[in-house]
Amino acid sequence: MGFIHVTDRQGTKHDLDAVEGWRVMEIIREHGLPIEAVCGGACECATCHVHVSPEWHEKLYPAREEEEDMLDELPVLSGTSRLSCQIIWSRELDGLELTLADSGGG
Amino acid sequence: MSGDVVSIENYTPQMKHSKECDVAIVGAGPVGLFAVFQAGLLGLKCILVDALDRPGGQCAELYPEKPIYDIPAYPVISGQELTDKLLEQIKPFDPEFLYSQQVAKLVKRTDGRFELTTSQGAVIRAHTVFIAAGAGSFVPRKPKIADIEAFEETSFFYAVRNREIFVDRNLVVFGGGDSALDWTLDLLPDVNSITLVHRRDKFRASPASVEAVRKAVAEDRLQLVFGQLDGLHGKSGNLEKITVKTNEGRLEAIKADRALAFFGLNIELGPIAKWGLNLDSKLIAVDTEKFETSTPGIFAIGDINWYPGKLKLILSGFHECALAAQAAFKIARPDEKLVFRYTTSSSDLHEKLGVA
Numbered sequence: 001m002g003f004i005h006v007t008d009r010q011g012t013k014h015d016l017d018a019v020e021g022w023r024v025m026e027i028i029r030e031h032g033l034p035i036e037a038v039c040g041g042a043c044e045c046a047t048c049h050v051h052v053s054p055e056w057h058e059k060l061y062p063a064r065e066e067e068e069d070m071l072d073e074l075p076v077l078s079g080t081s082r083l084s085c086q087i088i089w090s091r092e093l094d095g096l097e098l099t100l101a102d103s104g105g106g
Numbered sequence: 107m108s109g110d111v112v113s114i115e116n117y118t119p120q121m122k123h124s125k126e127c128d129v130a131i132v133g134a135g136p137v138g139l140f141a142v143f144q145a146g147l148l149g150l151k152c153i154l155v156d157a158l159d160r161p162g163g164q165c166a167e168l169y170p171e172k173p174i175y176d177i178p179a180y181p182v183i184s185g186q187e188l189t190d191k192l193l194e195q196i197k198p199f200d201p202e203f204l205y206s207q208q209v210a211k212l213v214k215r216t217d218g219r220f221e222l223t224t225s226q227g228a229v230i231r232a233h234t235v236f237i238a239a240g241a242g243s244f245v246p247r248k249p250k251i252a253d254i255e256a257f258e259e260t261s262f263f264y265a266v267r268n269r270e271i272f273v274d275r276n277l278v279v280f281g282g283g284d285s286a287l288d289w290t291l292d293l294l295p296d297v298n299s300i301t302l303v304h305r306r307d308k309f310r311a312s313p314a315s316v317e318a319v320r321k322a323v324a325e326d327r328l329q330l331v332f333g334q335l336d337g338l339h340g341k342s343g344n345l346e347k348i349t350v351k352t353n354e355g356r357l358e359a360i361k362a363d364r365a366l367a368f369f370g371l372n373i374e375l376g377p378i379a380k381w382g383l384n385l386d387s388k389l390i391a392v393d394t395e396k397f398e399t400s401t402p403g404i405f406a407i408g409d410i411n412w413y414p415g416k417l418k419l420i421l422s423g424f425h426e427c428a429l430a431a432q433a434a435f436k437i438a439r440p441d442e443k444l445v446f447r448y449t450t451s452s453s454d455l456h457e458k459l460g461v462a
């Protein structure tokens with residue numbers, strides 16, 4: 001077992017237990033935090049946008065071209081923007097820290 | 107789009123003559139489309155409204171090329187193929203489609219019918235309403251930038267409705283997809299200056315457009331900036347300057363009095379929240395006998411509804427259409443008796459389907 005640490009849009013921190021092989025978006029959604037994830041993880045909607053903490057951002061697998069294409073559709077990105085449906089949780093990601101982006105992906 | 111919705115308040119429906127039907131369907135996704143079939147078998151006439159400019163909802167907008175494996179009798183079918191097949195199936199019932207507009211208002215009239223008003227001012231009067239709105243309307247994604255509302259629809263736009271307003275202007279276009287590139291190239295000859303802003307040196311657009319954009323940049327007819335929108339500056343909705351944060355972290359000011367943003371589409375529940383229905387987490391509660399909402403005569407089918415055990419599947423939505431149509435018949439045709447018949451063997455249904 002491991003955890004991810006998610007800050008919601010009000011600034012409240014949540015420690016969510018993670019499941020090996022699940023998408024980070026699915027872990028967030030399963031715990032009832034407000035992530036829209038309209039396309040269910042198909043990398044087609046960008047409404048699962050998160051800002052990963054800088055320390056963790058560099059440890060993640062880089063975004064694939066498909067994810068970059070969807071990030072293109074977001075007006076405002078941070079340097080550590082990712083789509084959480086494209087990050088698969090594994091033990092190496094125990095302690096992953098991120099913040100939910102605005103609703104609608106923005 | 108929100109601009110359109112607001113202007114509706116000043117519109118008097120009496121001014122324009124209204125369209126009449128038995129079932130007004132909010133949303134032309136797969137479930138709204140199949141509702142036309144089920145209603146049609148019972149002789150009910152439908153009008154559909156969608157915020158998108160074409161039918162298919164999520165299937166057409168989010169995953170037209172992706173395969174679906176759980177549509178009965180289709181081992182595999184893509185989102186677009188499913189949409190096309192549904193359109194073919196409902197063709198005999200000749201439904202009317204109103205595209206590129208939201209249903210903004212829904213009220214019950216004193217004669218018992220419902221009146222729907224769209225963001226473009228169309229008025230529909232119907233005996234019953236099917237809300238097949240999925241996760242909500244597809245609308246342009248808007249940057250969350252301070253004071254942007256002041257500029258929207260005055261000097262900052264999400265679509266080109268009237269190209270005249272860009273002539274001889276200093277235009278900034280945001281985005282890296284086909285819409286952004288096509289409009290950049292299209293307006294290029296007419297504007298005074300034009301700048302394309304995109305987050306990276308890679309475009310998701312047709313190779314011909316990308317090449318044309320690169321050529322225009324090389325010839326100094328088009329400025330290309332890599333970065334993202336930082337701020338809008340001007341007075342009373344009139345843009346004077348746009349600041350862009352470049353990828354190197356610099357703030358660059360661009361002289362501009364018009365802007366166009368193409369950031370893809372977002373889904374928002376929109377006006378439905380104001381129709382007095384029993385909503386919980388953006389879903390409308392219904393019963394499982396008729397899929398009727400808390401307001402008799404208004405039904406909710408497909409992804410938008412909720413009942414114990416609900417699964418957001420196309421399959422479930424199709425079943426809901428059939429039962430809601432039965433209930434709608436009783437409201438629209440109170441004096442007629444409904445007989446249960448199979449499409450295989452009923453000559454009456456064959457006539458309706460045009461196969462008699």
Ligand SMILES: Cc1cc2nc3c(=O)[nH]c(=O)nc-3n(C[C@H](O)[C@H](O)[C@H](O)COP(=O)(O)OP(=O)(O)OC[C@H]3O[C@@H](n4cnc5c(N)ncnc54)[C@H](O)[C@@H]3O)c2cc1C
Nearest residue numbers: 133135137157163164208209239240242243244408409420
């Ligand atoms: C990537 C992906 C893969 C999927 N795979 C499957 C699968 O394999 N099998 C399956 O069964 N399901 C699948 N789904 C889910 C399926 O697409 C939905 O269940 C289905 O689209 C729901 O249909 P609907 O008609 O209820 O709503 P939608 O398809 O969401 O259509 C609703 C329409 O209503 C319009 N609308 C909303 N409000 C208004 C308004 N006020 N005025 C005007 N128009 C309005 C919207 O613009 C939209 O076009 C998938 C979904 C996605 C995103």
Ligand code: FES
Nearest residue numbers: 041043046048085
């Ligand atoms: S859930 Fe749609 S892109 Fe991630």
